Amino acid sequence: MTDPVKQQDVPDTIPAPDAPATATAPTPTPTTDAPWLVALDVDGTIMLADGTITPAVASEVARLRDAGHEVMIATGRAASMTLPVVEQLQIAPEYLVCSNGAVTLRRDPNAPLGYTRAHVETFNPTGVLTAIYERLEGASFAVEDEHGHYRYVGDFPNASLGISSEQVEFEQLLDVEATRVVVLSFEHGQEEFLSIVEEIGLHKVSYNIGWTAWLDIAPDGVNKATGMERVREWLDMPRSRIIAVGDGRNDLELLEWAAVQGRGVAMGQAPDEVKAAANELTGRDDEDGLAATLATVARDG
Numbered sequence: 153m154t155d156p157v158k159q160q161d162v163p164d165t166i167p168a169p170d171a172p173a174t175a176t177a178p179t180p181t182p183t184t185d186a187p188w189l190v191a192l193d194v195d196g197t198i199m200l201a202d203g204t205i206t207p208a209v210a211s212e213v214a215r216l217r218d219a220g221h222e223v224m225i226a227t228g229r230a231a232s233m234t235l236p237v238v239e240q241l242q243i244a245p246e247y248l249v250c251s252n253g254a255v256t257l258r259r260d261p262n263a264p265l266g267y268t269r270a271h272v273e274t275f276n277p278t279g280v281l282t283a284i285y286e287r288l289e290g291a292s293f294a295v296e297d298e299h300g301h302y303r304y305v306g307d308f309p310n311a312s313l314g315i316s317s318e319q320v321e322f323e324q325l326l327d328v329e330a331t332r333v334v335v336l337s338f339e340h341g342q343e344e345f346l347s348i349v350e351e352i353g354l355h356k357v358s359y360n361i362g363w364t365a366w367l368d369i370a371p372d373g374v375n376k377a378t379g380m381e382r383v384r385e386w387l388d389m390p391r392s393r394i395i396a397v398g399d400g401r402n403d404l405e406l407l408e409w410a411a412v413q414g415r416g417v418a419m420g421q422a423p424d425e426v427k428a429a430a431n432e433l434t435g436r437d438d439e440d441g442l443a444a445t446l447a448t449v450a451r452d453g
Contacts, residue, residue, distance in 0.1 A: 182220025188449055189389040190216060191226040191249070191380050191406065193398035194237055196437050197419055198225075205240060212446035217243050221449065222387065226376045228252045228368060228402050230300035230332075232316050235265060246387065251296060252370045252402050253379035254331035271382065272298045274329040275371040281325055283352045284335055284367075288345075291337040295325045303328065308336060333369040340365045368402055376402065377409035395449065397434070397442055398422070404429045417445050 192198050198213075199205055216223050224245035227234055234250045234257075248257040248267065258270035277295055284291065292306025294313055302317035303325055313334075337345055345365040376398075384394065394414035396406050399422045407416035411431035418427045420436035427433055435441030 190223045191396040194227040196399035208440040208443035247383045249379035273371045277330045278326045294334040296332040335367040337365040375405040377405035
């Protein structure tokens with residue numbers, strides 16, 4: 153239904169409106185010569201539902217950072233909504249995986265915001281959008297391009313699309329080279345929504361259903377795990393020293409990937425299928441489950 157995935161290496165910097173500040177972090181002397189690669193989901197893992205980060209989580213992230221472990225983010229968020237989290241955590245990882253694996257950022261001290269796009273994967277969403285539009289009356293649609301800019305139709309919760317977005321006519325969503333498509337339909341229950349999506353048959357794309365009637369669509373075969381495997385290879389990190397933590401269905405492949413030889417950790421509130429993909433389970437986000445897991449990462453390397 154869609155064109156083949158378009159892969160790009162994009163050396164240009166992220167446009168200035170994407171985030172309010174340049175990512176900076178302390179640079180202590182590392183205390184470990186055997187670092188872990190720590191990949192963390194944001195919403196429901198690092199952050200609570202109200203957007204706050206608890207002191208316990210912040211403290212454990214800082215400890216791992218100071219010890220020399222590579223603490224990074226793997227998120228469904230666009231770059232514009234990821235960089236403020238990096239700033240808040242006071243980390244400066246070499247890479248960030250955004251947009252459910254479609255966009256990978258590389259740290260660049262010379263860039264205005266501290267990061268440039270290292271790898272982008274896009275697809276033409278016309279076929280998918282048209283098929284869903286015909287079946288989901290009243291749904292809202294958003295298309296993210298490689299710059300993290302959203303074009304959308306309908307209504308989305310405040311701040312869910314970030315600061316770089318514009319409301320357009322449905323036809324203006326078509327033929328955009330997309331890193332991500334979001335479909336939101338509060339009028340359909342989750343099971344009904346999933347049934348309709350499965351009837352449509354989303355070929356040549358990857359998709360997952362969120363907690364409510366929220367559908368994320370990515371280029372075929374692209375997810376957080378594919379982005380993280382690329383990062384792992386770039387960093388030359390052993391598979392046995394990987395830990396990934398997440399809570400949503402878009403973390404399923406990530407946790408499976410980490411659990412092969414390392415640690416794939418599902419948050420306590422994760423759906424059953426996400427828990428099944430992991431090889432460890434921690435507490436809920438509102439129980440500081442992430443902090444408890446990070447506390448188990450070797451303090452002496």
